[in-house]
Amino acid sequence: MNKPTITLTGLLAISIIIFIVIRIPLISRTGHSHRISRGGPDTRNWPDRILYQELKRTTEPDLGLQILRSLLKKWPSNKPKAFIYLLMNGTPEGIRRLFSGLKSVDKNYNDEFKYPIVIFHEPGVTHSQKILIQNASKSLIVFQMVEFKIPEFLEKEVPKRACSKNVGYRHMCRFHAKIVTKHPLMELFDYYMRLDDDSQFNGNIKYDLFKEMSDNSYIYGYLGITNDSPECVIGLWDAVRKHISRTSLSLTWPEPMMYYNNFEVASTKLWLKKEYQDYIEYIDKLGGIYYYRWGDAPIKSLAVSLFVPQENIHQFTDVWYTHDTLSYPTVLTLMYTHSITIIALFVIIASIMTYLLRKHKYLKYGQSLLRGSVK
Ligand SMILES: Nc1nc2c(ncn2[C@@H]2O[C@H](COP(=O)(O)OP(=O)(O)OP(=O)(O)O)[C@@H](O)[C@H]2O)c(=O)[nH]1
Ligand SMILES: [Mg+2]
Numbered sequence: 185m186n187k188p189t190i191t192l193t194g195l196l197a198i199s200i201i202i203f204i205v206i207r208i209p210l211i212s213r214t215g216h217s218h219r220i221s222r223g224g225p226d227t228r229n230w231p232d233r234i235l236y237q238e239l240k241r242t243t244e245p246d247l248g249l250q251i252l253r254s255l256l257k258k259w260p261s262n263k264p265k266a267f268i269y270l271l272m273n274g275t276p277e278g279i280r281r282l283f284s285g286l287k288s289v290d291k292n293y294n295d296e297f298k299y300p301i302v303i304f305h306e307p308g309v310t311h312s313q314k315i316l317i318q319n320a321s322k323s324l325i326v327f328q329m330v331e332f333k334i335p336e337f338l339e340k341e342v343p344k345r346a347c348s349k350n351v352g353y354r355h356m357c358r359f360h361a362k363i364v365t366k367h368p369l370m371e372l373f374d375y376y377m378r379l380d381d382d383s384q385f386n387g388n389i390k391y392d393l394f395k396e397m398s399d400n401s402y403i404y405g406y407l408g409i410t411n412d413s414p415e416c417v418i419g420l421w422d423a424v425r426k427h428i429s430r431t432s433l434s435l436t437w438p439e440p441m442m443y444y445n446n447f448e449v450a451s452t453k454l455w456l457k458k459e460y461q462d463y464i465e466y467i468d469k470l471g472g473i474y475y476y477r478w479g480d481a482p483i484k485s486l487a488v489s490l491f492v493p494q495e496n497i498h499q500f501t502d503v504w505y506t507h508d509t510l511s512y513p514t515v516l517t518l519m520y521t522h523s524i525t526i527i528a529l530f531v532i533i534a535s536i537m538t539y540l541l542r543k544h545k546y547l548k549y550g551q552s553l554l555r556g557s558v559k
Pocket of ligand 2: 380381382507508
């Protein structure tokens with residue numbers, strides 16, 4: 185074989201190996217292959233097709249909950265009671281992002297596992313926009329309207345911008361940390377998945393994430409941990425320390441870390457519990473959400489660290505997800521969870537490279553240099 189053929193063959197081999205490693209769901213930390221444990225109920229007769237078609241076209245806000253209640257009456261007994269939700273901002277760009285996000289959710293998860301999607305929105309989203317959104321997805325989509333206003337108990341004036349974010353953004357943070365936890369949906373269902381309008385699944389999820397949660401008694405599921413900007417969490421850690429000072433709880437969650445929670449799968453019970461409701465009431469009353477832009481991510485991450493035992497927290501390492509500039513799983517996660525495969529991959533690549541270099545004149549040149557025969 186001549187040099188270009190060898191180089192091409194080598195590159196092809198490396199590409200195939202990388203493709204296989206990326207695409208095949210590897211052995212998870214729990215030791216079982218998710219390709220095998222697909223789980224999930226037989227959904228051929230669910231949801232009832234006629235009901236489904238009728239409901240799919242319904243955009244009446246008040247009917248959203250009725251729809252979900254009817255659906256739950258027909259819910260298969262072995263399927264976790266779960267829904268997917270997101271908050272949309274109603275702007276044309278937001279709706280465009282949503283189209284693409286919903287498509288990726290359907291294609292990579294919901295076409296198979298069929299969980300209802302609840303879209304929260306403020307007044308102003310029109311009937312025809314809702315129809316467009318429903319038609320962009322094969323999932324059952326219901327809408328729920330929420331109205332945001334600055335809480336009356338805040339005494340100081342709320343700045344137009346806090347930590348560079350506008351008031352709408354801070355309403356959004358309060359929505360995810362507090363308002364949604366008081367919504368009737370939380371009582372109706374056992375689990376939920378939260379997404380943003382710009383969330384994207386990049387690969388097929390082969391198993392039911394909610395079933396994984398319930399089978400293993402997981403309470404909180406996440407993809408990765410990152411950090412918030414220190415200036416956006418001013419006073420938050422101190423406030424939490426104060427809140428728990430008269431309890432036996434201790435705060436170990438490092439400042440300003442947070443679960444990257446625009447993807448989050450959790451038990452609804454976690455937020456319904458009195459301990460969380462007391463916590464969020466306390467945090468909310470301090471006003472830091474509006475004064476400093478305390479985000480829902482650090483607020484909820486602190487609560488998870490306080491109220492959820494470590495063994496009930498689960499990192500999904502095989503969900504391929506992108507939001508904004510962050511993608512999961514990260515190379516580091518892959519190396520940690522799939523270290524054997526990564527080492528094997530490096531060994532194979534190193535062997536191929538060595539083989540190629542041996543044939544390559546530069547190696548021979550290098551050897552001559554070392555031997556001192558080239559001046
Ligand atoms: N109704 C409503 N939704 C909002 C508002 N601001 C954001 N959202 C929605 O809330 C979700 C999160 O907002 P993003 O702006 O993506 O927030 P983020 O991803 O934390 O922040 P960035 O990474 O800084 O963009 C998205 O689905 C938005 O459409 C708002 O003022 N009103
Ligand atoms: Mg976002």
